[in-house]
Amino acid sequence: MQYRKLASLREADWLEILENTGVWFDGYQWFRVDTPMGIGYHWGGIFCVERGQRADGVLNVC
Structure with missing residues (x-):
């Protein structure tokens, strides 16, 4: 959270989870x-x- 945002996704944009960072917020x-x-x-x-x-750690199932 100490870095600035570089881009934003729109609703329904796809992403692929590459790895868990182990950082929870x-x-x-x-x-x-x-x-x-x-x-x-x-x-x-x-x-x-x-x-x-x-x-684990994701809001919901679509």
């Missing part, structure tokens, strides 16, 4: 992700995973 985990804009970090409290998949 407010009950959700930070993940290293691959997005249409490149590789970066995303907080699990504001995205969901596809039905049938599970990732």
Whole structure:
């Protein structure tokens, strides 16, 4: 959280979780992700995973 935001995803944009960072904030985990804009970090409290998949530290199942 000490770095500035470089890009934003729009609702329904896809991302691929590459790895768990092991860093938790407010009950959700930070993940290293691959997005249409490149590789970066995303907080699990504001995205969901596809039905049938599970990732600890993610808000919900879509």
